[in-house]
Amino acid sequence: MKSLSEIDTTSKRASRASGFSWGIAEEVGKNIRLLELFGLPGVKNLTQYYLDRKSKKYEDLKIINQKNISNTLAFCPIIAGTSFLDQSKKIEDFKELTFENLAYPLLFLPFLSRSSELIGKKISLAFDKNQFLMNLNVNILINNYPGQIIPLAKKLEIKILDNEDSFTEIEWKNLYTLSEETFVEETESLKQSGAGAGLTDND
Amino acid sequence: MKIELRNPNEVMKLSRLGSFHQSKLSFLRSFLSEFKDWEYKRDLFDLDNDGFGTAVYSFKKKERIYSLVCFANKISDDERSDRVIATKWDAAFTLHDGSPTKEDIERLKNEVPKQEVGRLSYKELTLSRANKSVRVFDHVVNNLSEGKQPDLDLLSSVGYLYRTTAVYGSGKFGLADRFRIKNREEINGPFRLEMMLVYLVRQFTFDQVNHVAKCKNPTKAVSLDKAICKNLGIGNSTGLGMAPFIVNHPTLLNNWILTRETALKKIREIQKVKPRDSLLFKDSLKKSLVNITSWNTESSYQQKKIKDLLKDVQKLIKFIENDFNFDADYPFNKIYLWLEQNACAECTEYVVSIMMEPFDNIIKPLIHQMSSDEDQYFNIPTSRKVHELKKILEDKYSEILNIDFDKKENNQKFWFISKNKEEPRLADRYIEQGSELEQPLAIARDIKKLYKRIEFLEKDSSIAEFLTNNSDLRHIVRRAFIIEKFPYSEIQDNTISESIVPIDMLRLKLSFFGALKFDPRSDKWLRICMFQGAPLPTDLKNYDDQWVYNLD
Numbered sequence: 001m002k003s004l005s006e007i008d009t010t011s012k013r014a015s016r017a018s019g020f021s022w023g024i025a026e027e028v029g030k031n032i033r034l035l036e037l038f039g040l041p042g043v044k045n046l047t048q049y050y051l052d053r054k055s056k057k058y059e060d061l062k063i064i065n066q067k068n069i070s071n072t073l074a075f076c077p078i079i080a081g082t083s084f085l086d087q088s089k090k091i092e093d094f095k096e097l098t099f100e101n102l103a104y105p106l107l108f109l110p111f112l113s114r115s116s117e118l119i120g121k122k123i124s125l126a127f128d129k130n131q132f133l134m135n136l137n138v139n140i141l142i143n144n145y146p147g148q149i150i151p152l153a154k155k156l157e158i159k160i161l162d163n164e165d166s167f168t169e170i171e172w173k174n175l176y177t178l179s180e181e182t183f184v185e186e187t188e189s190l191k192q193s194g195a196g197a198g199l200t201d202n203d
Numbered sequence: 204m205k206i207e208l209r210n211p212n213e214v215m216k217l218s219r220l221g222s223f224h225q226s227k228l229s230f231l232r233s234f235l236s237e238f239k240d241w242e243y244k245r246d247l248f249d250l251d252n253d254g255f256g257t258a259v260y261s262f263k264k265k266e267r268i269y270s271l272v273c274f275a276n277k278i279s280d281d282e283r284s285d286r287v288i289a290t291k292w293d294a295a296f297t298l299h300d301g302s303p304t305k306e307d308i309e310r311l312k313n314e315v316p317k318q319e320v321g322r323l324s325y326k327e328l329t330l331s332r333a334n335k336s337v338r339v340f341d342h343v344v345n346n347l348s349e350g351k352q353p354d355l356d357l358l359s360s361v362g363y364l365y366r367t368t369a370v371y372g373s374g375k376f377g378l379a380d381r382f383r384i385k386n387r388e389e390i391n392g393p394f395r396l397e398m399m400l401v402y403l404v405r406q407f408t409f410d411q412v413n414h415v416a417k418c419k420n421p422t423k424a425v426s427l428d429k430a431i432c433k434n435l436g437i438g439n440s441t442g443l444g445m446a447p448f449i450v451n452h453p454t455l456l457n458n459w460i461l462t463r464e465t466a467l468k469k470i471r472e473i474q475k476v477k478p479r480d481s482l483l484f485k486d487s488l489k490k491s492l493v494n495i496t497s498w499n500t501e502s503s504y505q506q507k508k509i510k511d512l513l514k515d516v517q518k519l520i521k522f523i524e525n526d527f528n529f530d531a532d533y534p535f536n537k538i539y540l541w542l543e544q545n546a547c548a549e550c551t552e553y554v555v556s557i558m559m560e561p562f563d564n565i566i567k568p569l570i571h572q573m574s575s576d577e578d579q580y581f582n583i584p585t586s587r588k589v590h591e592l593k594k595i596l597e598d599k600y601s602e603i604l605n606i607d608f609d610k611k612e613n614n615q616k617f618w619f620i621s622k623n624k625e626e627p628r629l630a631d632r633y634i635e636q637g638s639e640l641e642q643p644l645a646i647a648r649d650i651k652k653l654y655k656r657i658e659f660l661e662k663d664s665s666i667a668e669f670l671t672n673n674s675d676l677r678h679i680v681r682r683a684f685i686i687e688k689f690p691y692s693e694i695q696d697n698t699i700s701e702s703i704v705p706i707d708m709l710r711l712k713l714s715f716f717g718a719l720k721f722d723p724r725s726d727k728w729l730r731i732c733m734f735q736g737a738p739l740p741t742d743l744k745n746y747d748d749q750w751v752y753n754l755d
Binding site for chain 2: 001002003004005006013020021022023024026027030062063082083085086087088089090114118
């Protein structure tokens with residue numbers, strides 16, 4: 001079994017060899033390590049993408065807009081991902097974004113996961129029948145495990161989710177009521193010897 | 204009195220870093236301190252009459268066990284090489300997490316002797332190999348088998364029976380990733396498991412030499428005297444492989460240097476020094492003269508440094524004995540200021556290390572601050588502004604910005620990874636091929652490039668905007684924001700200049716390991732000795748903390 005450290009280093013070097021700058025290669029090393037740590041096929045997708053790059057061209061998406069459409073060449077997931085990460089504070093205001101024609105969308109995923117941590121909000125991603133929920137870079141929830149190579153996503157939808165409870169007020173109240181059963185009723189004499197007791201608050 | 208930390212622009216110069224010495228902060232000393240109350244055992248010793256076979260040693264505390272698995276193999280003299288390109292060694296080792304099963308040992312027997320081309324598992328933590336100093340090993344075997352102890356002069360001139368040529372950890376060749384074990388309290392300090400491996404290997408070398416002597420002459424042989432063993436360490440040959448590490452781990456480097464600088468600052472700030480503390484300092488300083496006079500090297504570069512060191516330490520001892528009063532306020536500050544005026548860098552840093560000896564109360568808490576969770580500082584703060592970046596460069600790299608990289612001599616070298624051994628190398632870009640595959644280790648040059656590129660940019664544009672069209676400098680932007688928070692994270696020198704002395708980078712790292720007797724064999728590799736004078740595993744429970752300065 002390869003260690004995550006080997007995966008990081010080799011992905012970084014392969015990225016540099018595939019024409020990316022050292023700084024971006026460092027990002028990719030960390031990303032593939034993250035994907036593999038989360039049990040997603042990072043090495044598989046990266047290897048195939050770099051093989052494809054030898055004969056195919058991809059478009060570099062350097063500025064992220066609310067709608068990102070590539071009509072001719074598919075977007076490079078690494079440049080698009082780096083741009084997303086770098087511009088994530090600004091992107092946060094978009095709430096919802098779409099990308100059309102993004103190559104190897106799994107390679108885009110860790111950039112979203114890291115962005116989720118940076119902005120402190122969950123990010124959801126959907127393409128084809130796959131849905132992902134990025135939880136502040138702590139974990140990624142998936143509805144459909146993508147164990148194989150996904151060379152292209154025709155349409156991706158991204159939502160930056162507001163920080164909201166995942167339960168109703170009633171559910172919370174019920175839970176809180178239950179938790180109250182660990183409390184003990186204080187007697188009057190104990191109440192009078194507690195902190196601040198016996199003083200006026202206006203002295 | 205408040206003493207300022209020393210200026211990173213001075214401390215982080217390679218010539219200064221290359222003058223560092225071991226201290227109480229060094230990893231091998233903090234390893235011994237941490238593991239002194241662990242149960243040591245030799246679990247298996249299955250060697251044939253010539254000393255070839257398998258052995259297992261362990262440290263145990265409660266449920267936790269670390270086991271060194273050793274494989275000693277027969278190799279011919281022409282196969283023995285200290286170079287990293289070697290493929291066979293006298294012995295190969297791995298530190299296994301727990302007690303190895305028979306199946307583990309069989310698996311490891313196939314993999315560990317192959318080293319870089321073998322595959323380890325997440326159950327193994329570190330990996331190493333070593334070669335005999337054949338001259339010394341054979342001499343010791345012959346003498347012991349005749350019932351005599353070996354010639355101490357010969358032993359002292361070499362200092363070890365075996366020398367390692369690499370110690371690997373942190374996920375290399377399938378070894379366990381650091382994150383799997385990082386929360387273990389006993390290894391909360393850099394390179395602790397690497398130190399454990401080397402320490403147990405040292406014991407294996409003594410057991411092996413005794414075993415071979417006994418097999419050679421069962422009736423007459425004696426064991427190597429324990430006092431002699433104690434004065435033997437493990438040698439190590441180190442090349443450029445170590446140099447990029449300190450560039451590639453900026454926050455870790457910062458934490459090492461910062462703890463050392465903090466220790467010095469706190470010691471200088473002590474107003475009244477207790478007599479027993481000043482006595483311990485003076486005693487260690489005087490005894491350490493043996494370390495200097497027994498420091499052998501053929502390197503004229505190092506010989507000069509040793510000569511200056513000896514002269515200046517003697518001068519300091521004379522000053523302390525004749526013209527100095529430890530009852531005065533802030534005595535260590537006075538000694539430090541005297542050193543700055545009267546001693547070479549080699550001596551100043553040597554004495555700084557010895558100053559730490561009496562002050563466990565200062566040093567021990569600092570030891571736990573020497574690791575770093577580097578991922579925490581990986582993301583670039585892209586919403587910050589270009590003018591902030593410019594200010595960081597001007598504040599933190601002021602001398603680097605004065606280097607003219609259009610001059611050939613300032614851009615002479617390049618770092619690359621060799622294809623045959625995947626090891627870092629340094630070459631002349633105007634003579635050798637491959638500079639287009641240069642590693643991102645020319646930090647000074649790239650900082651200057653970054654400065655030039657942002658110098659006239661609109662100051663309020665964001666880093667995100669800058670990176671959109673300057674992806675080639677992304678790695679260096681990341682570093683600049685790291686140094687903003689970690690002042691000692693960067694070498695303040697040009698690592699690609701014609702005059703670079705790469706062994707200064709090795710020396711820095713090895714001093715933090717706790718190595719003694721740096722012996723440069725060229726400007727690109729050196730030999731050292733580790734654990735010379737250290738207590739034996741059976742004596743760990745109650746050992747002399749100043750063993751480094753008590754060599755016989």
